[in-house]
Amino acid sequence: MPKGLRIDETLASRRSFHFSFEGREIPAYEGESVATALLAAGITKLRCSPGDGGPRGLFCAMGVCQECVVSVAGQAVEACRLLAAPGLDVKVQP
Secondary structure: OOOOOOHHHHHHOOOEEEEEEOOEEEEEEOOOEHHHHHHHOOOOOOEEOOOOOOEEOOOOOOOOOOOOEEEEOOEEEEHHHOEOOOOOEEEEOO
8 A cells, every 4th residue: 555545545546346245245345355345344253163153254364364264156265365356256154
């Protein structure tokens, strides 16, 4: 990000679009991760822990912890490492 710009000024210059999470339309900006867009939309629970069923979501935001794993086209992916794209259909990891 160029020095001196506020985050809202930077986002305003980027193209906006929507993708889907569990059937809900999520607004996003070009260059934004799926995890960031979901968090901005107020979605914090991305999956359930296989052990105790507890909620899991964005934690490290750099692809190390795998707490934000979601499903896209049947493949498990970390939401923090996946760029949002128009028409992307994201589901909770089964």
